[in-house]
Amino acid sequence: MKRIEIFDSTLRDGAQGEGISFSVEDKLNIVRLLDELGVAYVEAGNPGSNPKDLEFFRRAGELNLKNAELVAFGSTRRKEIPVEEDKNVQALLTANTKAVALFGKSWDLHVRDILRTTEEENFAMISDTVSFFKSHGKKVIFDAEHFFDGYKANPDFALKSLEAAAVAGADILVLCDTNGGAFPNEVFNITKSVVSRFNIAVGIHVHNDGGLAVANSIMAVEAGAVHVQGTYLGFGERSGNANLSTIIPNLQLKQGYRCIPAENMQLLTPVARSIAEIANVRLYGGEPYVGSSAFAHKAGMHADGVLKNSASFEHVPPEAVGNERRLLMSEISGRNAVLYRISRFCPEISKTSPELNGIIEELKRMELEGYQYEGADASFELLVRKRLGKIRPYFELGYYRITGEKPNTNDYSAVATLKVHVGDKAQTAAAEGNGPVNALDKALRSALSGFYPILSEFHLVDYKVRVMNSKQGTAARVRVLITSTDGKNEWTTVGVSTDVIEASWLALRESMEYKLVSENVEPL
Numbered sequence: 001m002k003r004i005e006i007f008d009s010t011l012r013d014g015a016q017g018e019g020i021s022f023s024v025e026d027k028l029n030i031v032r033l034l035d036e037l038g039v040a041y042v043e044a045g046n047p048g049s050n051p052k053d054l055e056f057f058r059r060a061g062e063l064n065l066k067n068a069e070l071v072a073f074g075s076t077r078r079k080e081i082p083v084e085e086d087k088n089v090q091a092l093l094t095a096n097t098k099a100v101a102l103f104g105k106s107w108d109l110h111v112r113d114i115l116r117t118t119e120e121e122n123f124a125m126i127s128d129t130v131s132f133f134k135s136h137g138k139k140v141i142f143d144a145e146h147f148f149d150g151y152k153a154n155p156d157f158a159l160k161s162l163e164a165a166a167v168a169g170a171d172i173l174v175l176c177d178t179n180g181g182a183f184p185n186e187v188f189n190i191t192k193s194v195v196s197r198f199n200i201a202v203g204i205h206v207h208n209d210g211g212l213a214v215a216n217s218i219m220a221v222e223a224g225a226v227h228v229q230g231t232y233l234g235f236g237e238r239s240g241n242a243n244l245s246t247i248i249p250n251l252q253l254k255q256g257y258r259c260i261p262a263e264n265m266q267l268l269t270p271v272a273r274s275i276a277e278i279a280n281v282r283l284y285g286g287e288p289y290v291g292s293s294a295f296a297h298k299a300g301m302h303a304d305g306v307l308k309n310s311a312s313f314e315h316v317p318p319e320a321v322g323n324e325r326r327l328l329m330s331e332i333s334g335r336n337a338v339l340y341r342i343s344r345f346c347p348e349i350s351k352t353s354p355e356l357n358g359i360i361e362e363l364k365r366m367e368l369e370g371y372q373y374e375g376a377d378a379s380f381e382l383l384v385r386k387r388l389g390k391i392r393p394y395f396e397l398g399y400y401r402i403t404g405e406k407p408n409t410n411d412y413s414a415v416a417t418l419k420v421h422v423g424d425k426a427q428t429a430a431a432e433g434n435g436p437v438n439a440l441d442k443a444l445r446s447a448l449s450g451f452y453p454i455l456s457e458f459h460l461v462d463y464k465v466r467v468m469n470s471k472q473g474t475a476a477r478v479r480v481l482i483t484s485t486d487g488k489n490e491w492t493t494v495g496v497s498t499d500v501i502e503a504s505w506l507a508l509r510e511s512m513e514y515k516l517v518s519e520n521v522e523p524l
Contacts, residue, residue, distance in 0.1 A: 001258045004221060004251055005172075007041040007101075007141070007203070007229040008034050008244060010275065011056075012073050014235035015045075019281070026278050027056050028063065033271050034232065035068040038260035039244075041141075043071045043101055043229075048091025057095040067261075071141065072097045076104040076129040079117040083128040092133070099139040102129055103176075106161035107150030119157065123164040130168035141227075142170040143205060148182040151190050162198065172201045172227050177216060180209030180239060188219040195224030203227030206242050208234060213242035218250060221257065228259075232275050233283070245272050246288045249321050269322035270488070277487045282461060289321045292490065297337070298328040298374055307336050328374035335360065345381055346388060359384055370468045370477050370496040378491035378514040379507075385517065392523045394516050395448060396421045397509070398428075402436045402501055416443040422451045423524045437463060437504045444508065451524055458486035458515055460508075465500060482507040486515070 011027050014020060022030070027044065034042050044060070045053035060070055072095035077086040084090075092100050104126040105111050111122045126142070133140050142165040144150075150158040162173050175191060187206070195202050204220035204227070206213045217228050228251075234243035245268060251257040252265065272290035276283035285293035295318040297306055305312040306325065318325050327337040335351075338360055342349050349356060362383065363373065373380040385391045398419030405413065416439035417430040429447035433439030441460060448455055462483035467476050480503040483492045491514050495506025516523075 004257045004259045005040040005227040006259050008039045009043040010231040012043045012045045013241050014231035016237045017235040020235050024056050035065045037267050037271050038067045038264045041071050042068045043073050046073045047095045048088040070097045071099045071101050073101045076125040083132045100133050101141040103143040103145045106144040106158045107146035108154045108157045126164040127168040130165050130170050134169040140170045141172045143174045143176050145176050146178045147175040148177045172203050174203035174205050177206040180207030184215045184219040187216040188223045191220045191223035201226050205229035208239045214246050217242045217247050245290045249289045253316050266322040296326040370479050376492045376494035379493045379510050394523045414439040416440040418443050420447045458484050461485050478503050480504045480507045482511050484511045
């Protein structure tokens, strides 16, 4: 099985994506996740660019990595400055990594219009910097920036930039589609020509501006590249980088390459969820392999087919990448699909169980009222458990009151006061929030924290309101969907009412009930 080196740049290139910002602790935690997954390299930043990266490398000794090798990133020396006197080059040495990634220009347009120097000086900048780091015992990964654009404009110049790095001792030549506009056939043909020309490992680094980053990476591998760079969830400049959470299973499960240890493939989805949580972004449900909808089936025909033979509607088994099959609950779900979903938490229910018909009728009745369970699996599970008498109440609402005003400052805009009964005890609490739902959430957590401390382990990550019969205007029924996460799992609950606050309360209450049920917490 041919080995493909996976080079993850989530902490460097990924951090350049809009809305992405990592603290030093975030970076350390992500490195641990990627090391556990088994990638070959983790590019951790440029110690000469900012104090945060400098602090990261200072603390990198805490990591005790088993699989991954940390890489410091920087550029070739500046023009007309001796490499020994270039402060950014010197800063790379302070990172104390065994490997460095250096980028240099391979498109004559950049040399002419951006660097504003001569071709000869550009090649010398590459050669001098690679030689400098080789003389210090470093593994050098040379990123030929804008290589594909440069090759199409002036192949002789682009190849000479690679030659300058190769002659100076570079260990890996990485071909970069920095603008993300190349097509798979172009990447394949150009990569193949480079592989045949150089007796050095060739890598690929592409951006997703044309929506082709994954395809381009795979075509480069098919052309002979043995080193693939990307970011784990595709974070990056503009439209992002090549998504390693898609590339790895495509190459390893479909094409027979070895990217990470086989036993670690089941970590692909948990690592994706953890990195998304650290980055404070929602993991897109439709993300191939690792998204919550990647193996979700709604239509009765699809659900029935996948239950009879999973290959009928799934290209790989979900457990191969640490994900799970989901049969979405709705009015078009077949009997077998409903039974399958129930069997995951109530395995004693069978086709002949008298309770099954009642559950199906209840599902249809609730959806007629406006409930939607295809996107609220947690509420569906609670509905079934309650109907089967498998849940005792964790708490009962006494009352809640919401007051709000339009503030003149950025202070909180709503106050929630509520009373709950837990067993034979009552507890009142009040909280301020950014809006009534946030205030209600805080007040409920405050009231329950002394009874169920585990509720502090999760938080809300999404809140959706849908008006279902808009012709009734402000008297219309609304559906509220709340998504919560504890960093490992994510669940969605639903509430319906003509009052948006009550609908929010219903969904909020069930989000907490589900956390308690899933952790097997006994009601007080």
